[in-house]
Every structure is written in structure tokens, then in C-alpha cells.
Amino acid sequence: MTKLVTIAVGALLGLGLTGAVVGLVLSLLVILVLGIIVLASGEGVPMIYNIRSLTQRGWTTGVTAAGLALVVCIFAVVLMTTNGVRTTLKATGSSENAKILRKGTQNEIQSGMLPEQLRLLGAAPETAIGKDGHGLASAELVVLIYAVKQNAKSEEDGTNLTVRGVGPLGLELHPPHALDGSMFKAGSSEIMVGKGLVGRYPGARLGEKMHFARRDWNVVGVMDHGGSAYDAEIWGDVDQFEDAFQRRPAFSSVTLKLKDAAALQTLRTRMESDPQLNTLEVKREVDYWSAQSEQLSLFVQYLGLFVAAIFSFGAILGAMITMYAQVAARTREIGTLRALGFQQRAVLVSFVIESVLLALGSAAIGLIGATAAQLLRFSTVNWQTFSEVSFHLHLTPGIVFASIVFAMVMGYAGGLLPALRASRLSIVAATKGG
Amino acid sequence: MSAIIEVRDVKKTYHRGNQPIPVLDGIQLSIEQGAFEALMGPSGSGKTTLLNLIAGIDRPTSGQVIVGGEDITHFSEGDLATWRARHVGFIFQFYNLLPVLTAFQNVELPLLLTKLGKAERQKRVETALRVVGLEDRMHHYPRELSGGQEQRVAIARAIVTDPTILVADEPTGDLDRKSAEEILKLLSLLNTKFNKTIVMVTHDPAAAQAAKIIRRLDKGRLAEETRPSA
Ligand SMILES: Nc1ncnc2c1ncn2[C@@H]1O[C@H](COP(=O)(O)OP(=O)(O)OP(=O)(O)O)[C@@H](O)[C@H]1O
Ligand SMILES: [Mg+2]
Numbered sequence: 325m326t327k328l329v330t331i332a333v334g335a336l337l338g339l340g341l342t343g344a345v346v347g348l349v350l351s352l353l354v355i356l357v358l359g360i361i362v363l364a365s366g367e368g369v370p371m372i373y374n375i376r377s378l379t380q381r382g383w384t385t386g387v388t389a390a391g392l393a394l395v396v397c398i399f400a401v402v403l404m405t406t407n408g409v410r411t412t413l414k415a416t417g418s419s420e421n422a423k424i425l426r427k428g429t430q431n432e433i434q435s436g437m438l439p440e441q442l443r444l445l446g447a448a449p450e451t452a453i454g455k456d457g458h459g460l461a462s463a464e465l466v467v468l469i470y471a472v473k474q475n476a477k478s479e480e481d482g483t484n485l486t487v488r489g490v491g492p493l494g495l496e497l498h499p500p501h502a503l504d505g506s507m508f509k510a511g512s513s514e515i516m517v518g519k520g521l522v523g524r525y526p527g528a529r530l531g532e533k534m535h536f537a538r539r540d541w542n543v544v545g546v547m548d549h550g551g552s553a554y555d556a557e558i559w560g561d562v563d564q565f566e567d568a569f570q571r572r573p574a575f576s577s578v579t580l581k582l583k584d585a586a587a588l589q590t591l592r593t594r595m596e597s598d599p600q601l602n603t604l605e606v607k608r609e610v611d612y613w614s615a616q617s618e619q620l621s622l623f624v625q626y627l628g629l630f631v632a633a634i635f636s637f638g639a640i641l642g643a644m645i646t647m648y649a650q651v652a653a654r655t656r657e658i659g660t661l662r663a664l665g666f667q668q669r670a671v672l673v674s675f676v677i678e679s680v681l682l683a684l685g686s687a688a689i690g691l692i693g694a695t696a697a698q699l700l701r702f703s704t705v706n707w708q709t710f711s712e713v714s715f716h717l718h719l720t721p722g723i724v725f726a727s728i729v730f731a732m733v734m735g736y737a738g739g740l741l742p743a744l745r746a747s748r749l750s751i752v753a754a755t756k757g758g
Numbered sequence: 759m760s761a762i763i764e765v766r767d768v769k770k771t772y773h774r775g776n777q778p779i780p781v782l783d784g785i786q787l788s789i790e791q792g793a794f795e796a797l798m799g800p801s802g803s804g805k806t807t808l809l810n811l812i813a814g815i816d817r818p819t820s821g822q823v824i825v826g827g828e829d830i831t832h833f834s835e836g837d838l839a840t841w842r843a844r845h846v847g848f849i850f851q852f853y854n855l856l857p858v859l860t861a862f863q864n865v866e867l868p869l870l871l872t873k874l875g876k877a878e879r880q881k882r883v884e885t886a887l888r889v890v891g892l893e894d895r896m897h898h899y900p901r902e903l904s905g906g907q908e909q910r911v912a913i914a915r916a917i918v919t920d921p922t923i924l925v926a927d928e929p930t931g932d933l934d935r936k937s938a939e940e941i942l943k944l945l946s947l948l949n950t951k952f953n954k955t956i957v958m959v960t961h962d963p964a965a966a967q968a969a970k971i972i973r974r975l976d977k978g979r980l981a982e983e984t985r986p987s988a
Contacts, residue, residue, distance in 0.1 A: 367871055376858035660854040663815055664868050664915075665843020667836055751815040755850060756806070 348737055355676055355740070358669045368670050369661060374678035377650065378685075388646040389686040392734060395632060395639040396690030400719065400727045401697050402628025407723065408715035409621045410614075416552035417609030421497060422588055424578040424595075427605045431616065432466035432576040437604065439463070439573050444600055450587035451580045454493065461580035462497050465489035465562050467569050469536040471525045485521070487536065488554075489562030489575070497579050498554060505530050505545035510561050516545035518555035534558070537568035553613060579609060636734055643738025647679050651746045658746050659754025672747035679739020680732050687731035694719050694727070762955050763789040763812055763923060768821030770807055781807050783978035785821070794949040794956045796969035796986075803975045805959040806927055812957060813846050813925045814838045826922045843871040847916030847954075849926035853908040855900040861887065861911045862896040868919045886914035889952075890944060906937030913944060917954065924948070926958040930965050942968040 362368045378385050417423070424445060425435040445451065446459035454460045465488070472482040490498075495507055508514035517528045527534035527543065534541050541560065549555045566572040582588055588608060595601040607615075651658065658671060697717050765787035772779040781804045789795055797805045810816035811823050814830050815838075822831045826845060833841060848854075855864045865886055869879045887893045890910035900908050909929060916924055926945070930938035946968050948954040958969060966972050967986045974981040 366873075370863075370867075370870060372863070373856060373858060380858055656852075656854060657856050660848075660850070660856070661867075662839065663813070663842065663846075663848050663854075665839050665841075665846075665871050667839045752810050755815070755848075755854060 348733075348740075351740060352736065355673065355736075359673045359676075362667070362670050362673045367667060369666055369674035371674075371677060371681075374674060374681060377654065378678060378682055381650065381653070384646050384649060385682065388642045389682060389689065391642045392639045392683055392686030392731065393689035393693065395635045395734065396687045396727050396731045397693035397697075398628070398635060399632045399730050400691060400694035400723055401717065402625065402632055403723045403726060404694065404697065404717040404719060405628060405715075406621045406625040407720065408717050409624055410617050411718075412552060412617070412715040416549070416554060416613035418498070419608055419610045420582055421609035422580050422582050422591065422606050423609045423612045424580070424604050424606045425576075425612075427603055429605075432464070433468060435576050436574045437463070437576065437578060439575075441601060441604065442575075442578050444598070445578050445580055448580075448591060448594065450583050450591040450594070452583045454496070459580065460493055460497060461578055462491040462493040463562055463575040464491070464494070464577050464579060465565050465569070465571055465575040466577065467537075467565065467571070469558075471536070474524050474526055474528075485525070486557045487565065487569075488557050488559050489565030490559055491562050494559065494562075497581060498549070500547040500554070501550045502548040503545050504548070505543075508544055508560055511563065512561065513539060513541050513564065514544045515541040515558055515560040516547050517543055517559075518557050519546055519548045520555040521558070522546055528558075537565075539568055553616070636730075640734050640738045643679055643682065643735060644742060646682070647675065647739045647742035648745070650678070651675065651742045651749075654746075655749060655754045658749055659751050662749070662751045663755055668747040672743050675743030675746045676736060676739050679743065680735040683731040683735025683738070684728070686735075687728050690731070691719070691724060691727055694723075760791060761788040762791040762793075762826055763787070763957070764822075764824040765808075765812065766822040766824070768808075768811060768818045768823065770804070770811065770816075771819045781978055782811075782818070785978075785980055787973070787980060789955065789957060791955055792949070792953050793971060794946070794969045795958070795971045795973060795983075796966035797957065797959045797973050797975060798961070798963070798966055799975035801961070804978050805975050808975065809925050809927055809957060809959050812923070813848065814842050843868060843919070845922040847919065847921040847924040849909070849912055849916050849924065849929045851928040851931040853900070853905070853912040853932075855908055855911055855915075857900050860897050860899055861892060861903070861914075864900070864911055865915045865918050868915060872919065882918055883914075886918040887911070889917065889948075890914045904937070905933050906940055909933065909937070909941050910944065913941070913948075917948060917952075922955065924954050924956045926956065928960055929958060930960065930962060938962075938965065 424437070425432060426437060429435040442461060442463045446461035448459065451459035451461055467487045467489075468484040469487050470482055471485045472479055476482060492510060503516070504519075505516070508516055515534065517534070521528040523529060525534070530543055530546050532543050534543060547554065547559065562575060566575065582591070588606065592606050595604055595606060661671060662668070698719055700717060765785050768782055768785040769780070770782040772781055785808060787808075797809065799805050807816065811818050812825065814823075814825070814833070818831060822829055824830070828841070830838065830841060855861075856867070859867070862883055865883045866879055869882060874882070884893060884896070887896055890913050892907060892910050892914065895903060895907060895911075900911070903911065924945075929945070930941050933941065942965055945956055945958065949956050949970075956969075958965070960966055969986060971983050972986055973983045
């Protein structure tokens with residue numbers, strides 16, 4: 325019974341929402357045509373009338389504008405966040421590198437490979453040759469450790485961090501933009517940490533010690549990978565980690581430098597026909613990382629846009645109430661305009677424009693808020709690797725444009741019905757009275 | 759002289775629920791070009807209703823309204839608006855200026871519906887404001903003007919397009935004696951010097967004296983016209 329009611333309510337809501345959206349889109353076409361007629365024929369109510377009317381009734385306009393601005397700000401920040409996550413993870417890796425994992429695994433944590441496979445891949449003709457005459461291929465072991473945050477109140481306040489063991493060629497294959505300190509020495513308990521971890525986890529600082537895998541590890545370098553996912557990782561000698569995490573002889577993945585652009589496809593074909601390698605899968609390193617980001621950025625996007633949508637209903641309602649109030653308070657002015665010969669469509673278009681102007685002004689405020697959000701640095705957990713990704717918010721021209729369009733849609737949706745009422749007022753009733 | 763306004767057997771009936779309320783009951787009226795007529799009568803007698811029909815902001819239940827040779831009775835809403843912009847100047851009891859626009863901008867409003875360029879519009883607005891004696895208040899907002907001054911701006915707005923007729927509903931109803939006299943003098947001037955046809959509704963016998971012809975409306979019917987005792 326309750327289930328039926330829920331379904332019925334859901335269906336009605338869905339139907340109503342679809343109807344509203346369809347109505348809005350269709351009406352927009354009509355209004356656009358009317359707007360073009362009004363503007364082209366020069367019979368429009370001057371826009372200065374709308375602007376002054378908005379600024380005159382400062383208080384109600386201000387409250388409505390604040391609501392709209394907030395929603396625009398949320399909208400922009402959601403897009404910025406999604407963008408941030410996406411670009412961070414996309415910026416990870418090089419397009420000249422190939423990453424090899426076990427077939428059917430989503431990420432390095434799940435993957436497992438053996439030394440013989442590394443040897444075959446390193447000797448493959450598609451692999452670029454290094455200065456020492458050996459193939460540029462590196463085995464990497466990726467393990468997650470649980471780390472309690474700096475200044476945490478309890479043991480539960482922590483996250484999983486990615487620990488990556490790399491071979492001697494590791495830095496050559498993933499050169500950091502900058503390295504503060506030095507590279508870890510092979511065969512030692514030295515590690516490097518990504519700059520995203522510095523100060524956020526105990527010991528994650530140049531010259532200090534981190535404790536995991538029942539050992540102390542000396543931090544000898546801080547890597548800056550330009551905001552990529554590697555900036556939230558801990559790197560050390562793959563041999564040391566294999567022992568410490570008791571994984572020998574297995575490791576997670578192989579990264580190799582491709583000889584040229586076409587090499588990926590030939591390598592893929594070769595691996596398929598090799599019984600030792602056909603259990604593996606090869607991807608471009610950048611493709612691997614952008615696939616990692618997809619689920620997270622989609623989640624952020626859907627959640628954020630859902631919140632923005634809920635809020636936008638409130639903002640549209642606010643705009644509608646304000647515009648109805650404007651129409652009511654300016655009934656005599658509207659009647660006068662109509663008596664002077666302004667057409668119904670001119671009044672309709674004028675009030676729609678006014679509402680859209682209100683939204684545009686609010687959008688400007690909201691975008692200033694979004695600009696301020698650029699100063700913040702965010703981090704979130706990447707659920708696919710259970711590790712922390714930190715990223716910047718960037719207000720791109722595309723996001724500014726999307727936010728402005730979003731604001732205009734809200735202004736339009738809020739202003740349409742009040743504008744319709746304004747255009748249909750009886751002149752006789754509207755012009756009389758004091 | 760030819761009739762510029764012709765009202766033929768006009769009836770107007772309002773409905774309150776199922777109850778018909780006859781307001782105008784077969785009005786015959788002919789007003790000549792260049793006339794200045796006052797419409798008087800007790801409250802509720804239908805003066806405003808009749809004026810609104812002549813001005814094309816309301817429609818009769820039956821009968822015809824012909825202004826300047828055009829039968830406006832069956833005009834569409836849009837055609838009526840276009841027609842009003844060309845042919846009717848409105849003067850309201852409460853001035854009805856747009857408070858957010860300056861005197862200049864208020865007077866310019868009806869000109870925005872013409873094809874005139876900016877320079878020409880400015881010239882006409884200034885002329886109209888000069889006629890009503892407010893060229894020095896051009897950039898003032900309505901709230902910075904007295905009631906009498908506001909009404910003069912409204913008159914400037916009404917004449918700026920050089921309309922076929924001027925309609926005024928209680929133009930002095932909200933003014934003190936002195937301002938009222940100034941407004942009436944201005945209307946007389948527009949009538950005599952600029953040959954404007956004016957139809958004015960008023961309660962005030964003193965105001966009606968400014969007109970050349972006084973008509974009385976009672977219970978939806980027009981009585982004989984009289985001339986003011988000059
Ligand atoms: N929209 C309406 N619905 C119903 N009745 C109306 C409506 N408008 C006017 N009336 C009625 O029509 C009659 C005439 O109204 P009108 O405004 O024309 O009178 P008037 O002569 O201008 O009065 P006043 O001197 O008080 O302004 C009145 O009885 C009024 O109640
Ligand atoms: Mg009246």
C-alpha cells in the first residue's frame with residue numbers, strides 16, 4: 325500500500341517535473357520569438373525602467389538576489405570540483421608510457437604480476453631503450469596503508485594512502501616536476517612523499533619518519549607532480565616494499581616507455597599471442613588514470629548537481645515571489661504603459677527581461693563567490709583506489725558560461741508567470757486608484 | 759465642422775455574478791474636432807466608463823465608437839494599442855508617471871513607439887516640457903516634483919505625440935485649488951492655441967467651467983449639453 329503511494333507520488337512528481345520542463349522549453353521558444361519581434365520593431369519598454377525598478381526595491385530584490393547568487397555559486401563550485409578531480413587525475417601519467425596490469429582488474433591494487441613477465445616486457449621491441457641499453461620498464465608494487473591524519477582526535481580519523489614501490493627507472497618514467505630533497509637510495513628505508521601529503525599525516529615531511537609495514541621510513545624527498553594523483557602517494561624502493569609488505573615475488577604493474585606512438589597497438593597484439601603475457605592488459609598510462617577519475621568525478625557531479633537542482637527550486641520560487649510582488653506593486657505603472665500604447669508582448673518581454681537581469685546580477689555575485697573558492701584546496705577520497713586525491717578549484721570560462729546560462733534559466737523560470745500576469749492586466753482596472 | 763468622436767448607441771453592462779449591472783444605456787454622442795468638453799455627473803454614473811471606451815482601453819457591450827473616422831469597436835487588442843499610441847493622449851487623476859524615470863524619460867515614453875530618431879525625440883520632449891513650463895525640471899524624478907508639476911509632466915507626455923484626442927479623467931481631482939487652476943488654464947491653452955480636442959471627466963463644477971461644452975451623465979444616459987456660464 326505504502327509502496328503504491330510512493331510509486332504514485334513519484335510518478336506524479338516525475339510527470340509534473342517533465343511537464344514543467346517541456347512547458348518551459350516551449351514557452352522559451354515563444355518568448356524568444358516575441359522578444360525578437362519586440363526588439364526588432366523597437367516597441368519595447370526601455371530596459372532602464374527594469375533596471376531602476378529592480379534597484380529601487382532594494383530589500384526584496386537583495387534577498388532574492390542573494391538566494392539566486394548562492395545557487396549559482398553552488399552550481400559553479402560543483403562544476404569546478406568535477407573539473408578539478410578530472411584534470412588532476414587526467415594530468416597523471418605520460419602519454420608516452422604504457423601501463424600493464426592483469427586482465428580484468430580495475431586498478432593496480434587488484435592487479436598482480438610476476439618477474440618473468442617484467443623481463444619479457446622489458447625486452448619487447450616496442451619498449452624504448454634506456455642509456456644503459458636496457459628496456460625502460462619498471463615493476464611497481466602498489467599497496468594501501470591506513471594512515472591516521474595529523475592532529476586526529478581518534479584512530480578512526482584517517483584514510484588509505486597509496487604506497488608505490490618503484491624500480492630504479494621509476495623516476496625516469498615518472499619524472500616529478502620538482503623534487504625537494506633527494507631520490508630514495510635503493511636498498512634503504514628511504515622514501516619520498518607527494519607534496520599533497522606534507523603536513524597532513526604524521527611524519528610526512530622532509531627529514532621526518534613515517535611508520536608503516538612495521539618499519540620506520542625516512543622521508544628524504546618531497547615530490548611535486550604538478551597536482552596529479554602521484555602527489556598523494558608515498559614512493560620507495562620496490563624491493564624494500566616487497567619484503568616489508570611480504571609480497572615477493574609478486575608486484576602490481578609494469579610501466580614502460582613506448583618506443584613510438586604506434587608501439588602500443590603492436591605491443592597489444594604481441595601480448596595477445598604470447599601465452600605468458602596474454603593474461604595481461606596494456607593501456608596508455610594517461611588512459612588508465614582518466615578511467616580512475618571517471619567514477620569519482622561522475623559521483624561528485626551527480627551529487628552536486630542534485631543539490632544545486634534542489635536549491636534552484638527554492639531560488640526560482642524566490643524569484644517568482646519577488647516578480648509577482650513587483651507586478652502587484654507596479655500594477656498602475658503597467659496599466660499606464662499599456663494605455664500609452666505599449667503592446668502586451670512588450671510588457672511580457674519586459675518583465676521576463678527584468679527577471680533575467682535580476683538573475684544575471686545574482687550570477688555575477690555568485691561567480692565572485694566561486695572565484696573566492698579558487699583559493700581553497702580540496703581533497704577527497706578516490707573510492708576506486710581508496711586513496712586521497714587533492715585538487716584545486718578552477719573557474720574556467722566554460723564554467724562561467726554554464727553558470728550564467730543556468731542563472732538565466734532560473735530567472736526565466738521565475739519570471740515567466742509574473743510577466744504573463746503583468747501582460748494580461750486589465751488596463752481599466754490597473755490605471756485607476758491612488 | 760466634422761465630428762472627431764462619434765459614439766453610437768453604446769451600451770456597457772457589467773456583471774456581478776448573474777446580476778447584470780447596466781452602466782451605459784444607449785449613449786449617443788458626437789464631439790467635434792477642436793472641442794473641449796467636460797463630462798459631469800454623480801459618482802457611479804458611468805463617466806469614467808464612457809471615457810475609457812472613447813480612449814480605447816475598454817470595449818462596449820454593444821454599439822460603436824468611432825474616432826477620427828475609424829471604428830475602433832472591433833479592433834484587436836494589439837491594434838487598439840497601436841491606435842492609442844497614435845491617437846490618444848491620456849491624463850490621469852493620479853498623474854501615473856513612472857516613478858523610476860525622470861520627467862524627460864516619462865515624456866519620451868510614447869515617442870519610443872514612433873519611428874522618430876533620438877535627436878528628434880529630444881526636440882519634441884523639450885518642446886512639450888516647455889509648453890507645460892517645466893523645461894527646467896527635465897531631469898527631476900516625479901518624487902522631486904509637486905502634484906501640480908507632476909500633472910504638468912503628465913500633460914506633456916499626453917501631447918508629445920500630437921495625438922488626435924486628449925482624454926482626462928479628473929485631472930484636477932488630486933490637486934489643490936491653485937494647482938488645479940493652473941492645470942485647467944494649461945488645458946484651455948492647449949485647446950485654444952494648439953487646437954487640441956479634449957474630453958475631460960470632472961466632478962468639480964469650477965473645473966467644468968474651463969470647458970466649452972458641459973455634458974451630464976445620469977444613470978447611464980446623457981442629458982442635454984450646456985455651455986458654461988462664462
Ligand atoms: N469592473 C467593474 N465591474 C463591475 N462594475 C463596475 C466595474 N467598473 C465599474 N463598475 C460600475 O460601473 C458604474 C460606473 O462606474 P464609473 O467608474 O464609470 O463611474 P464614474 O461616473 O466614473 O464614477 P466616479 O465619479 O466615482 O469616478 C459604477 O456603478 C461601478 O460600480
Ligand atoms: Mg470616474
